[in-house]
Amino acid sequence: MSARLDPHVLVDWFARNGRDLPWRRPETTAWGVLVSEIMLQQTPVSRVEPVWLAWMASWPRPSDLAAATQGEVLRAWGRLGYPRRALRLHEAATAIATEHGDVVPSDVDTLLALPGIGAYTARAVAAFAYGRRCPVVDTNVRRVVARAVHGAGDAGPAGGGRDLADVEALLPEDEATAARFSAALMELGQLVCTARSPRCAACPVIGACAWQHAGRPAYDGPAKPVQRYAGTDRYVRGLLLEVLRGTTEPVPKTRLDAVWSDGGQRDRCLDSLLVDGLVEQTADGRFALPGEH
DNA sequence: AAGCCGTGGGA
């Protein structure tokens, strides 16, 4: 029989072992929290940190970002990846500035209506910026719950309301404690209950872990699809955007043609970048980041 | 609702 997972044990562990990340400092605004959450989507902390600091210095309020051009925003995004996030954040900033008095909404449904903000990010902002009591479910939390609660080796495919309900059931009643508990669950998944080689010996809730009690069985769910990168459209789009990030002057198509030999794929990617609004064509037929010419 | 959307680092 395993002990029930005690929220206070996790919260205490977090207080002692949680990292001192810049967006966790008490003076960080809700806007700062939102920017961090968008940047952290599928992107490690170490790569986000310097970019987040630069963004906060340049654009301390939503209206500051809204006043920048898309090109400036994309250049400042740098190599964080998935640059459509930057465009959506710019859109969200505009909506916050014009429709919400330059104040990041605290309500989950209002946050969900903003571009680029989905089920995870909306609740993360509500909880971490405003101390709201709501389940915050990311890949770390799904893994921790799969193991500690369900005794599985890893989380299966995301989807359904299953994970949200699982975490809701674990959430302490007290609002402030609930928010810290959510941060603690995520931190545990990132520092201890990791995908590969979990450090169970250092786990504060090992006594309450169903996976541990079950003898740490291997993951037996459906195989996770592997994402290729080299040579894919994503890769070629990255090459094209890298050229445009490096110049302020629009470039002729010949300059873009030089980065990838397969002309068919190259043109398809350039077209998709134009459709996505990540690239613009000037009146004289050259190409540039959007909003600057 | 699977598949797409960038990039870099660690094992």
Place this chain on the structure above:
DNA sequence: TTCCCAAGGCT
């Protein structure tokens, strides 16, 4: 080297 994966969202 190759493979996996990292605070998801959108269509």
